[in-house]
Amino acid sequence: MAPASASTGLQLRSTAKKDGFLELSLVNVTTPDPKSDEVIVRIDASPINPSDQGLLFAGADMSTAKASGTVDSPAVTATIPPAVMKALAGRLDQSLPVGNEGAGVVVQAGASPAAQALIGKTVAILGGAMYSQYRCIKAVQCLILPPGTTPAEGASCFVNPLTALGMVATMRSEGHTALVHTAAASNLGQMLNKVCIKDNVGLVNIVRKQEHVDTLKKIGATYVCNSSAPTFMDDLTEALVATGATVAFDAVGGGTLAGQILTAMEIAANKTAKEYSRYGSTTHKQVYIYGGLDRGPTQFNRTFGMAWGIGGWLLTPFLQKIGFEAAQKLRERVAAEIKTTFASTYTKEVSLAEALRLEEIAVYAKQATGEKYLINPNKGLR
Amino acid sequence: MAPASASTGLQLRSTAKKDGFLELSLVNVTTPDPKSDEVIVRIDASPINPSDQGLLFAGADMSTAKASGTVDSPAVTATIPPAVMKALAGRLDQSLPVGNEGAGVVVQAGASPAAQALIGKTVAILGGAMYSQYRCIKAVQCLILPPGTTPAEGASCFVNPLTALGMVATMRSEGHTALVHTAAASNLGQMLNKVCIKDNVGLVNIVRKQEHVDTLKKIGATYVCNSSAPTFMDDLTEALVATGATVAFDAVGGGTLAGQILTAMEIAANKTAKEYSRYGSTTHKQVYIYGGLDRGPTQFNRTFGMAWGIGGWLLTPFLQKIGFEAAQKLRERVAAEIKTTFASTYTKEVSLAEALRLEEIAVYAKQATGEKYLINPNKGLR
Numbered sequence: 001m002a003p004a005s006a007s008t009g010l011q012l013r014s015t016a017k018k019d020g021f022l023e024l025s026l027v028n029v030t031t032p033d034p035k036s037d038e039v040i041v042r043i044d045a046s047p048i049n050p051s052d053q054g055l056l057f058a059g060a061d062m063s064t065a066k067a068s069g070t071v072d073s074p075a076v077t078a079t080i081p082p083a084v085m086k087a088l089a090g091r092l093d094q095s096l097p098v099g100n101e102g103a104g105v106v107v108q109a110g111a112s113p114a115a116q117a118l119i120g121k122t123v124a125i126l127g128g129a130m131y132s133q134y135r136c137i138k139a140v141q142c143l144i145l146p147p148g149t150t151p152a153e154g155a156s157c158f159v160n161p162l163t164a165l166g167m168v169a170t171m172r173s174e175g176h177t178a179l180v181h182t183a184a185a186s187n188l189g190q191m192l193n194k195v196c197i198k199d200n201v202g203l204v205n206i207v208r209k210q211e212h213v214d215t216l217k218k219i220g221a222t223y224v225c226n227s228s229a230p231t232f233m234d235d236l237t238e239a240l241v242a243t244g245a246t247v248a249f250d251a252v253g254g255g256t257l258a259g260q261i262l263t264a265m266e267i268a269a270n271k272t273a274k275e276y277s278r279y280g281s282t283t284h285k286q287v288y289i290y291g292g293l294d295r296g297p298t299q300f301n302r303t304f305g306m307a308w309g310i311g312g313w314l315l316t317p318f319l320q321k322i323g324f325e326a327a328q329k330l331r332e333r334v335a336a337e338i339k340t341t342f343a344s345t346y347t348k349e350v351s352l353a354e355a356l357r358l359e360e361i362a363v364y365a366k367q368a369t370g371e372k373y374l375i376n377p378n379k380g381l382r
Numbered sequence: 383m384a385p386a387s388a389s390t391g392l393q394l395r396s397t398a399k400k401d402g403f404l405e406l407s408l409v410n411v412t413t414p415d416p417k418s419d420e421v422i423v424r425i426d427a428s429p430i431n432p433s434d435q436g437l438l439f440a441g442a443d444m445s446t447a448k449a450s451g452t453v454d455s456p457a458v459t460a461t462i463p464p465a466v467m468k469a470l471a472g473r474l475d476q477s478l479p480v481g482n483e484g485a486g487v488v489v490q491a492g493a494s495p496a497a498q499a500l501i502g503k504t505v506a507i508l509g510g511a512m513y514s515q516y517r518c519i520k521a522v523q524c525l526i527l528p529p530g531t532t533p534a535e536g537a538s539c540f541v542n543p544l545t546a547l548g549m550v551a552t553m554r555s556e557g558h559t560a561l562v563h564t565a566a567a568s569n570l571g572q573m574l575n576k577v578c579i580k581d582n583v584g585l586v587n588i589v590r591k592q593e594h595v596d597t598l599k600k601i602g603a604t605y606v607c608n609s610s611a612p613t614f615m616d617d618l619t620e621a622l623v624a625t626g627a628t629v630a631f632d633a634v635g636g637g638t639l640a641g642q643i644l645t646a647m648e649i650a651a652n653k654t655a656k657e658y659s660r661y662g663s664t665t666h667k668q669v670y671i672y673g674g675l676d677r678g679p680t681q682f683n684r685t686f687g688m689a690w691g692i693g694g695w696l697l698t699p700f701l702q703k704i705g706f707e708a709a710q711k712l713r714e715r716v717a718a719e720i721k722t723t724f725a726s727t728y729t730k731e732v733s734l735a736e737a738l739r740l741e742e743i744a745v746y747a748k749q750a751t752g753e754k755y756l757i758n759p760n761k762g763l764r
Binding site for chain 1: 436437469471472473635636641652655659660661662664671672674679680681682683684685687688689690691692693694695696698699
């Protein structure tokens with residue numbers, strides 16, 4: 001394949017078709033001329049986050065994936081279960097670009113001084129369509145990375161770092177003083193531990209495997225509870241009493257975990273209560289579900305009084321709620337600590353074409369803790 | 383039995399015993415001398431609300447109930463399931479009075495002018511221990527009923543009326559414009575319909591039987607959805623589109639109903655959405671669970687995007703949140719409309735001794751729609 005000039009570039013597309021199939025493909029798109037306040041970023045690094053996979057796979061059963069297309073223009077098709085199709089009405093037969101965040105070098109800029117000032121700078125950007133060789137974006141949306149930062153180091157400046165900071169900020173704004181996190185050995189979970197250690201915030205980590213307990217202990221976590229251990233509910237209650245955590249952020253979603261956390265919070269609250277309250281503890285206990293690692297139904301027994309809530313939590317509405325200036329402060333903190341608190345690690349760097357190989361999809365679609373892919377859309381193309 | 387003087391009176395007691403048994407009994411208690419700011423109310427009417435039955439029955443299996451005691455001093459025992467015992471640690475072996483609200487005549491008063499002014503007045507009161515012949519209470523807690531109102535008419539001034547008003551106030555304060563209510567043919571549900579019709583608030587009623595649809599249609603309800611009908615989800619969605627309701631108050635608790643309501647709200651929200659939103663509708667959808675008619679687990683599939691919440695709702699914290707003055711305005715509205723909007727109906731009036739008869743318990747413990755008991759603690763005793 002001949003190297004593309006900046007005037008055109010490859011872009012990964014996901015299409016959920018009316019006939020019940022997902023199609024992933026690469027298309028060659030024309031790079032627009034940047035307007036006065038815009039720049040063109042050559043994307044050199046973009047992570048595959050769990051939050052990208054909803055749009056990418058459209059709920060298709062990836063065990064049915066088949067390769068099609070050519071070596072230069074690979075494609076993948078897979079079956080979408082009928083139950084999922086109903087939720088896709090709004091995107092059927094639309095060829096959608098994918099990739100929430102990425103980093104790269106500004107190679108072209110509009111006439112405004114703000115845009116011109118970015119030429120040659122390594123920047124991190126958020127906004128979709130990052131699995132592309134080139135991305136046109138407003139200059140004001142570019143987060144300039146500190147000198148000496150590579151695009152790979154700056155690729156994950158937004159989703160995980162702002163989610164970790166957003167959880168702590170939500171905890172504070174709703175009057176809680178410590179928090180619980182599930183699937184806690186993930187990239188995001190490790191980052192949250194670093195934030196909480198640095199900011200002196202109590203954190204109760206919940207994981208499913210002993211090796212994940214070890215991972216977190218190694219980076220300095222104090223409270224790590226293994227939900228596979230027979231002593232889980234006791235361990236969790238003890239950690240909740242010790243930290244006073246009354247809010248949890250849950251990446252699992254399905255099953256009984258959210259209810260178990262509320263039940264343990266209720267037991268912890270009653271251990272310190274002074275008199276019998278017939279409707280249970282009056283302490284408000286909250287679980288926010290922000291992921292769906294278990295896509296099955298959520299089930300709970302309401303054995304935690306009446307002062308409780310379970311709800312969805314998402315980064316974008318959180319950022320809108322706190323406003324641009326407060327969000328900008330969080331972004332600047334991320335840039336300043338991108339090699340320490342907010343450092344991400346990846347198990348593999350792939351090109352756009354490699355990202356569509358069945359053997360790679362089989363690995364990253366599992367969203368297994370410790371397996372994280374980085375796409376370099378310009379790998380092998382320049 | 384000799385009529386008791388105001389200096390002593392019968393009181394219904396509930397004791398959850400360490401050995402796993404519930405004991406209901408009547409005890410003769412001394413009426414305290416009222417302090418300066420207190421009065422003694424002769425309770426002539428007190429409803430058996432669903433919210434009383436938690437304290438009264440302590441989760442015991444009432445199908446195991448046995449009569450004991452004497453005709454003058456009846457008692458009932460029943461088995462408490464081991465799983466329930468854990469939640470009762472705070473009340474074991476304590477003989478607790480029961481009855482949230484009631485009405486009667488002030489028969490004695492403390493020295494303060496405020497207390498003295500109440501002598502001979504018919505008042506409604508809230509505060510527990512109402513299944514008693516006499517109740518000592520602060521004068522400021524007495525709601526004076528309009529002239530010509532009987533204690534039976536004023537017995538339910540607080541729990542149901544303030545809950546109905548609290549639901550509408552919560553709806554407004556959280557930015558919703560219409561609401562959904564389940565178990566909607568109940569006494570409370572009918573009251574809520576009257577409030578919403580009077581205040582011009584959109585209300586979607588959910589019931590389980592055709593006869594309950596008829597009951598509500600008869601009092602002027604516009605939207606009544608029968609969850610037993612095969613068209614339930616479509617009917618509900620249509621009513622949600624028509625009203626714009628995005629908050630629900632659910633008395634059922636267990637099962638799939640809360641999730642079905644959120645799912646229908648999501649479908650309704652997407653019907654009016656202008657573009658595809660990958661995380662579902664951005665409209666916040668909320669279900670508050672305030673009862674537990676189905677004590678089984680709550681289960682839902684999270685097919686309603688990320689902008690949702692499920693939580694507990696209880697009258698007392700709501701009243702504390704809005705403050706004394708705002709709550710007092712609600713109470714005054716209830717008194718003014720006690721024979722119209724907030725009128726309650728009862729299927730039977732029983733004495734304290736009759737309330738402990740197994741054949742009566744078998745009826746009122748079912749909490750069936752249309753079966754509501756009123757206790758007159760002084761029936762046959764004066």
